[in-house]
Amino acid sequence: MLNEDTLKHVMATMLNVDVSAIGPDASMDTIANWDSLRHMNLVLALEEEFKVQIPDEDAGNITSYKLIKLVLDDLLAQHRG
Amino acid sequence: MNAAGAGSVPAANLAVLARPDSTMMQLTQAITALEKDEQARSVKVGVSSSATVDLLGTYLRKHGLLAGTRVEIVPGNYDDPIGDVALFERAGVKQMVLLPFFDTLQPAFEAQLGTLPAEAVDAREAELRLRYRLVFEQARAMDAIYLGTFHRMGGPSDAGADDPVAQALARFNGALREEAAPFANIRVIDSEDIVAAVGRNAAFDARFYFRSKAPYSGAYMNELARRIAAAARGFGAHFYKVLVLDCDNTLWGGVIGEDLIGGIKLGPHDYPGNIFWRVQHELAGLERQGVVLCLCTKNNPADVDDVLRAHPDMVLRDERIVLKKINWDDKVSNLRAIAAELNVGLDSIVFLDDSAFECEAVRQQLPMVKTIQVPAALPDYPRVVQELKQLFLAGGIAADSRGKTGQYKQRAGAEQLKAQFNTQEAYLASLELKVELSRNAGASIGRISELSQKSNQFNLTTTRYSIADVEQMMGGDSHAVYSLTVADKFGPAGLTGVAVMRYDGAVAHVDNFLMSCRVIGRGVETVIWGRIAADAVARGCTELRAAFVPSAKNAQVADFYDRLGLPLLAESAEGVRRYAIAAADFAAPPHSWIEITYAQ
Numbered sequence: 016m017l018n019e020d021t022l023k024h025v026m027a028t029m030l031n032v033d034v035s036a037i038g039p040d041a042s043m044d045t046i047a048n049w050d051s052l053r054h055m056n057l058v059l060a061l062e063e064e065f066k067v068q069i070p071d072e073d074a075g076n077i078t079s080y081k082l083i084k085l086v087l088d089d090l091l092a093q094h095r096g
Numbered sequence: 097m098n099a100a101g102a103g104s105v106p107a108a109n110l111a112v113l114a115r116p117d118s119t120m121m122q123l124t125q126a127i128t129a130l131e132k133d134e135q136a137r138s139v140k141v142g143v144s145s146s147a148t149v150d151l152l153g154t155y156l157r158k159h160g161l162l163a164g165t166r167v168e169i170v171p172g173n174y175d176d177p178i179g180d181v182a183l184f185e186r187a188g189v190k191q192m193v194l195l196p197f198f199d200t201l202q203p204a205f206e207a208q209l210g211t212l213p214a215e216a217v218d219a220r221e222a223e224l225r226l227r228y229r230l231v232f233e234q235a236r237a238m239d240a241i242y243l244g245t246f247h248r249m250g251g252p253s254d255a256g257a258d259d260p261v262a263q264a265l266a267r268f269n270g271a272l273r274e275e276a277a278p279f280a281n282i283r284v285i286d287s288e289d290i291v292a293a294v295g296r297n298a299a300f301d302a303r304f305y306f307r308s309k310a311p312y313s314g315a316y317m318n319e320l321a322r323r324i325a326a327a328a329r330g331f332g333a334h335f336y337k338v339l340v341l342d343c344d345n346t347l348w349g350g351v352i353g354e355d356l357i358g359g360i361k362l363g364p365h366d367y368p369g370n371i372f373w374r375v376q377h378e379l380a381g382l383e384r385q386g387v388v389l390c391l392c393t394k395n396n397p398a399d400v401d402d403v404l405r406a407h408p409d410m411v412l413r414d415e416r417i418v419l420k421k422i423n424w425d426d427k428v429s430n431l432r433a434i435a436a437e438l439n440v441g442l443d444s445i446v447f448l449d450d451s452a453f454e455c456e457a458v459r460q461q462l463p464m465v466k467t468i469q470v471p472a473a474l475p476d477y478p479r480v481v482q483e484l485k486q487l488f489l490a491g492g493i494a495a496d497s498r499g500k501t502g503q504y505k506q507r508a509g510a511e512q513l514k515a516q517f518n519t520q521e522a523y524l525a526s527l528e529l530k531v532e533l534s535r536n537a538g539a540s541i542g543r544i545s546e547l548s549q550k551s552n553q554f555n556l557t558t559t560r561y562s563i564a565d566v567e568q569m570m571g572g573d574s575h576a577v578y579s580l581t582v583a584d585k586f587g588p589a590g591l592t593g594v595a596v597m598r599y600d601g602a603v604a605h606v607d608n609f610l611m612s613c614r615v616i617g618r619g620v621e622t623v624i625w626g627r628i629a630a631d632a633v634a635r636g637c638t639e640l641r642a643a644f645v646p647s648a649k650n651a652q653v654a655d656f657y658d659r660l661g662l663p664l665l666a667e668s669a670e671g672v673r674r675y676a677i678a679a680a681d682f683a684a685p686p687h688s689w690i691e692i693t694y695a696q
Contacts, residue, residue, distance in 0.1 A: 028124055052150035055304055056120060059314060063119040071303045 017065075017087050025064050026080070029057040042079030054078065067091065106133055113158050120154075120314065127157050136164040139331045142184035144172035145195035148310035152193070155314070155321035163330030174309070175200065177231045181238075190239040190562070191331070193324060194231070195287075196224075196272065198246040198265060200309060206250055209260040217264055225271050232279045237564040240281055242324045245269045247287040249300055249311060280542035281563045283327045290319050326486050335550060336466065336487050337440055339382065340431060342449035343393035343400055343422075346470050347412065348372045352399045363409040368474050376411035378481050383416045387488050388438065390419040392430045392447070397422040427454050428461045441552060441649065446487055524618055525689040528585040533624050534695040535631070536570040537579050543591045544579050548610060552649040554621070555610040556642070556656060561596070574599055575607070578628055582620055593621065595628060604632035604679070606642035609656075619687040622660055626684035627694060633679050640679055646671040661685070 026041070027034040030048045043049045049057075058074050061067075061083065067090040069077070077083045112118050112126040139160070143152055153169035160167030170187045172180030177194060184192055199206050201220060209217070235241055246269050252259045269288075276282045291299045294315050304310035312320075329335055344351045349361030349368045361369035362376075383389050389412065393400060400422045404414050419437060421430040427449070435442045443464040449455050450470035458467045466487065471480055534540070541563055548561040561569075569575035580593040589612075596607040611621055629640060642657050644650075654673070658664065661683070662675035 060120040075307045
């Protein structure tokens, strides 16, 4: 199961915003700091923190909290299965 | 340097930066925290590339902080090096990273090379040369440009590694280096070697390349940033000149006092003597490049001298060693003595010793000395020596710095001769000193700038000049840059002094005067002023002005202008001393023992 607190913490750190800004509706559109550079660093950090490899087709597209959670849930489930 | 001790938060954050396996999260947190703390220096670095390299910023900041420097990144635009130079100058950037990228020279250039007609490749090379020549011209005012060479992303499919990509790569890198060669402010960083060091598979991340033209992994960026920081000498944190070596288990295996000359391990063939022999060759190479080697060892002098003279496989013999401290005093005192005798700061010394005890003592009492311990696992020793070499060589060494040992030895030899003469004057006459004074010597711009950066003790105002500054002053009418080379009967000492004059109507100001400490005390520093004053009079000046601005290190020249015979006009509370004299009243002290010539 994905630890959502950890996810929020990683996102807040990498996007340089307060954890309270990372709600379920957070996305590239709602967070000004979330630009393409920070996005790249965010993907690298997510991979390290959750020990997963985010596939090529997803890496550029996971630009909201919901999408990130979806992809991570999926990857972590595969991990166990 | 960070004042915080071990166990504090800054120390813990620095440890995170130093660990190779820290995650992006940990790095980001540590960097953010450390940049809020006080740092010794702050520097702006512009990053210009034909790929997306934003990730480099994180790692430049990391390696900057490890050297006590807060690095502020000024990003350029994608594939616009000419525009970036203008942008950087407006932002006050003095150091820039320039990373041309091979595969984006044309879309999928590597893939296209197999089918591109020869004329198209020729035309691309011509365009590349023109473009970067222009970039380099416009970036003349930069203190430093760190230029990454081209590398390929895909490995060669030809087992002989001589496919069209390899051929074009060699050619384009040749072109880049050729265009860069005339510019003394460019330091070339070999990108192919970084790919090799990191591993081709680990160096790139294809996911972000096709989407955002961001080809590099964190591992590549980390190594690139590390090499840039080394080439920048920690962004101004250090400028090492002297390597002080222990002997037993550092230059040879074993202890000379116990194992005796036949028992120590040193030679080309057998382990572990072959490791020490190899290391000695590396160190001898450093000496050839201008690094000053000294010995500091607890031994009987006769034992060590015997090895230097008589061991058949000794590489570092007496003539390569400038100073020897072979005694039973503690290393801290000996290091202080070496700094004093060579007239260099302790912060320009690197100390290599096998003993954890000695290393720790030096680290604690002389933290400004860079201390390196010989690794306990001997096969690691050559790698440690490679890293040590980078401390001296990564920043590039101007040609005139080579052969320093000879020059320092001349000085040491001259000190010994001094004792045999009754008068200072007779001694100086015996040296057959020759000084050549040059005005606006364009060929020496690199060395003049380097000397102004390095000289601390004999430096009247501690104004530093970049290569661009010197060029500009030489080219304009309002300044003149005098440089002097000194030779004596023992050999040439090279370019060892610089005087910068600024003319303002009837007044000729000495903007700065600085000398390398190794030729001081022979009258050279005063003999040149007759000519400089005459030049000023010839262009209509009637008054000479000069100033001494105190720094942490230049107390020895506080009264230099008094000694030159200039009347003191005023002294400020900060210790700035201003002098002025009518040009007609000035007479430089004559020195019959110096033969001086002029070159325009």
